[in-house]
Amino acid sequence: MNDQQTTLTTKERQLLRTLAQQVAELAARPIEAEKRDLWRRHNALQSTRPVIFCDPENGWHEIIRPEQLACENELAREWEFRLRREIFWGTQMCDDRVIVPFFDVAHVATESDWGMHETRVGGQHGGAYTWDPPLKEYADLLKLRFPTIAVDAAATQQRAALADEILGDLLTVRVKTLWWWTLGMTWTLVNLRGMMQIMYDMVDAPDELHQVMAFLRDGHLAKLDWLEQEGLLSLNNDGTYVGSGGFGWTDDLPQPDFIGRVRTCDLWGFGESQETVGVSPKMFAEFVLPYQLPILSRFGLNCYGCCEPLDQRWEYVKQIPRLRRVSVSPWSNRALMAERLGANYILSMKPNPADLARDSFDEEKVRGILRADLRATRDCRVEVIMKDNHTICNDPHRVVRWVQMAREEAEKL
Numbered sequence: 001m002n003d004q005q006t007t008l009t010t011k012e013r014q015l016l017r018t019l020a021q022q023v024a025e026l027a028a029r030p031i032e033a034e035k036r037d038l039w040r041r042h043n044a045l046q047s048t049r050p051v052i053f054c055d056p057e058n059g060w061h062e063i064i065r066p067e068q069l070a071c072e073n074e075l076a077r078e079w080e081f082r083l084r085r086e087i088f089w090g091t092q093m094c095d096d097r098v099i100v101p102f103f104d105v106a107h108v109a110t111e112s113d114w115g116m117h118e119t120r121v122g123g124q125h126g127g128a129y130t131w132d133p134p135l136k137e138y139a140d141l142l143k144l145r146f147p148t149i150a151v152d153a154a155a156t157q158q159r160a161a162l163a164d165e166i167l168g169d170l171l172t173v174r175v176k177t178l179w180w181w182t183l184g185m186t187w188t189l190v191n192l193r194g195m196m197q198i199m200y201d202m203v204d205a206p207d208e209l210h211q212v213m214a215f216l217r218d219g220h221l222a223k224l225d226w227l228e229q230e231g232l233l234s235l236n237n238d239g240t241y242v243g244s245g246g247f248g249w250t251d252d253l254p255q256p257d258f259i260g261r262v263r264t265c266d267l268w269g270f271g272e273s274q275e276t277v278g279v280s281p282k283m284f285a286e287f288v289l290p291y292q293l294p295i296l297s298r299f300g301l302n303c304y305g306c307c308e309p310l311d312q313r314w315e316y317v318k319q320i321p322r323l324r325r326v327s328v329s330p331w332s333n334r335a336l337m338a339e340r341l342g343a344n345y346i347l348s349m350k351p352n353p354a355d356l357a358r359d360s361f362d363e364e365k366v367r368g369i370l371r372a373d374l375r376a377t378r379d380c381r382v383e384v385i386m387k388d389n390h391t392i393c394n395d396p397h398r399v400v401r402w403v404q405m406a407r408e409e410a411e412k413l
Helices: 010-027 030-043 057-063 074-093 138-143 153-167 186-193 195-204 206-229 281-287 289-296 334-341 363-376 397-412
Strands: 051-054 102-105 109-111 119-122 129-132 149-151 172-175 268-271 301-304 323-328 346-349 381-386
Touching: 010 074, 010 153, 030 051, 051 397, 057 074, 074 153, 074 397, 102 153, 138 206, 149 206, 153 172, 186 195, 186 206, 195 206, 195 281, 206 281, 206 289, 268 289, 281 289, 323 334, 334 346, 334 363, 363 381, 363 397, 381 397
Parallel strands: 051 381, 102 172, 268 301, 301 323, 323 346, 346 381
Antiparallel strands: 109 149, 119 129
16 A cells, blocks of 8 residues: 555544544434344344345445535545445435444455456446456366465554544444455356356356366355465444345354354355356256355355345245355245244345336336235245445435335334
């Protein structure tokens, strides 16, 4: 990290402190402790009202616009955006996400590719893209390499020290990195080989596809081993985002023998396979799940699924050990998944984000969908997660109203 990145003006420092003070005040409210308790009971599969969480994702840039940021330094702008987002969550969104008195700084690190890398076409400003996959022939399998991570300890310490200097008396600064989102591997697979090609391969080159999946499995396991050995893992039994929606608050982690060094068994794990939504459950069971199981078996609790409907795959997915949180996407059969999950798993229900992206916001329609879905899942351990929003039509009020309606319908139960 160069000197320019760490050179913040007095005005920038003061602005960050002002924002951090507001976050600290929000985090100290009694309601935040109530929300923490709600999540803990929910994650323990106790009966609670449905838990509500809204993360507009790309829509955040329509809520906190670049021109609204007062800082000019790149790092300061990133921190300003994060703090303003917390304030919006706590003062306007008002869902069940807990505002915490922490400010996390990620390790300054780089991670290599798998020995080859796709070439993207398009994708500017978060838009759609296609790509040219590099693994054209299975003869090139020998070119694959496990990714390696290089951590710049000095730059990490410098960045953490800067955050502590500016914010440390207001928020507790922690070095904490989320080293992966998913351990599902099929995202990597389609980047390497191509979406259509892997579907052909399941029929035309099954042995070679199994070879690739075994290599990806071993590479992910090696990464987990290295992170654990290097002491780079952090607990996620707190306000850390886990799975494809939800938070880690739980008393079930870390393990009883935990003495300070974090292991994968002390963590929530997460897998999914959205990219294989177009293949049969049996092909999923042959080419995907067997390679995910050794990875997910290492974790103390697991989440599974994202946008892919799991109702047709459930007989296989339920084999995952210590599975706790199951995604029920907009394309799932809600009633069928409610019947299958019951009170034995968290039913992580994802309404369709397109309802917040249309030219006009049809509140009556959105409320009706929420009401029907909540009634269909009323005997389950439900969380309602609005996410995957690529746009909210430049109307921040939509996410605020969605949370209000979701809470009103949840409380009617």
